[in-house]
Amino acid sequence: MLIGVSDGIKDLSIKLGDLKNFLADADRRNITDESVRGWVGELKRAMYLATDIVDLCQLKAMEQGQTKDRGCLNPLLVCMRNPLHAHDIGTRIKMLNQNLDDICKRGSSFNFIKLEAYQDRKMTGYHATGRKTDSLMERSGAVGDKIEEDTRALVEVLTREAASDKRDRFMVVAIVGAGGIGKTTLSKKVFNDDSIKGKFTKNIWLSITQDFNDIELLNKAIIAVGGDLPGGGGARDRDLLVGALNNAIRDKKFFLVLDDMWGVDAWDKLLKAPFSYGGPGSRVLITTRHDTVALCMKVVHYHHVDKLGAKDAWSLLKKQVVTTEKGEPEIEILKDIGLQIIEKCDGLPLAVKVVGGLLCQREKNQRAWQKVLNDDLWSGQTMLTLSNQRVKMDCLG
Template sequence: MAMVLDAFASYLVDMLTQAAADEVKTMLGVSGEIDKMGDKLRDLKNFLVDADRRNITEETVQEWVGQLKRAMYEAADILDLCQLKAMKRGSSSVDAGCFNSLLFCMRNPFHAREIGTRIKALNQRLDDIKERSAGFKFIDLGSDGDHSNNTHASRHGNPSRETVGDFDRSAIVGDKIEEDTRALVAQIMQTKKDVNDGIKVVAIVGVGGIGKTTLAQKVFNDEAIQGEFSKKIWLSVNQNFGDVDLLRRAIIEAGGDAQPPESSKTSLHETLKNTLIDQKTFLVMDDVWNHRAWDDMLKLPLLNAAATGSRVLVTTRDEGVARGVKAIWPYHHVDTLAPEDA
């Protein structure tokens, strides 16, 4: 429980920290409320490991953890509600970053009062939860025993979040994902409409947590894909990717020799290019927040070395990223599960 809640809290704090950096926080009477919500969640998450250790035997601690979990869900609901409202109005097409949806809600008088009221009410709940935590005398253990590392991660995003190309087949439900997988595989295998000088880029777009990674994993492991491409690379890009680290991981995933950490970007570009020469390559870039990961890091080695017919699949929350990597239109949008599947 502690690891799950800690990861969820880190995700929420990161999202709220970015939102607070925008002009949203100064609008319509919610000045500082977004900052407060992020700060309170950050403080409370530091108690989760000790709370998890104690809630096995202490019923009151179990209740406290439940309250905190429900508060976290409410914070996530607020962010997702803004995203969905923005998508319905088509504001996801605006190149304003992933938080244009929150900005959209706070600028829109039809939504601002509802969102602002929910944020303030949630802050009051978090105050009550934090006040109650004092009676338990929790020890700040942190998720890995290092409070400084946790603080750094929560303030600067969660760059350690990694996804992999493999997946648990037994966890996949619903006919929709099977249909989506077949459609994407067909689109990727199609020889027409190549862009980016012969390398077709396909994009999966959707809000956080809706299943973009799972769908990409299904495509990556499809028998047709596995048989068609001689080099298959899965890269979890994330928000705070490092240029050198991204290139080193691409080389390793492509079957090349691991490069020392102090390697320059120029030498890594050359190594990746040599690894991909005349190889029909399928590259998945998961959780992309900035199209620079493609334009500045990976595009040239693939263009200059990989065989014709190579493909790139990008998952992102932001249509602006899909446009930035010149993905073919229309982008594939991931929707919610059908009621029977849910």
């Protein structure tokens, strides 16, 4: 079992990647096709179990702590140094791989359209590389006293003078939390705060996806800083782009947001060197699901995002559903059942928004909302929440 762990991880990664390609078409069909709906639910459960395996390895790596000789290695590799834990992980991976084989065989009968073809037909010339974000703040995207308090606290940390400003070029702050809990929304609030805008010469927002492209990321960074793209924007040489970014940011006091950091490669291999030449007092704000990412980036201040309370969650749900002020009394009548729906969202803002989008398409009455509340998918998704609090409401969309 110990010898086979690495190969098992590789097989698992390949199988998950292949099966994930079919989910767009499967999700498009599963609302009306009961057999597809069941298959999608089974696949998603398997994918969440795969993520749980990685989470277990990360927890084990964090327990062992960071050492000089180990540095910031992949938690899976750190985990494999413990034979008992490796055997347990290996057993789980083997069982999951067998389960995925069965799911894949059954899925072949549905003749799903692969994700790339589906997207090409839907948006000609567009190729998705992940969940890209931008700095624009949606008016209905943030509600409640808690996010206002969190914003003020982070702005205060980012704008106050620090003793390290004279010897260090920048300070790194992190917003950490589970997927869908509102990290990006909070970072947008901070980015667009007037105190932030007036404190820094350059304000830069970069979305770092799980499968970021080096050239694309560097081009976006240069444009965001206001620099000149080498070769009229057609340069594909990484060294040229890094040099152009360095020239553009040199001696300028900047505020840089790196949203959705899954690892440290984008920072360590691309951005850290050129941004280290920025002006004293510069700040970097990252959002990430993983404490290990923040640790590797030498964060000096951590902000952990909490779940929404019932009051704030209800306000957010209403903003997704109410289209005019005249419609608010109509929704208030449904507050009791709305709070029951919110409770099943487990305080996750993204889940509330997804359900709000679903309710927006339904009649504004008890019967329609009760149908959403009693949907069979709730129980299955709630059981899978576990300790990582990830959003598993996407199948309701």
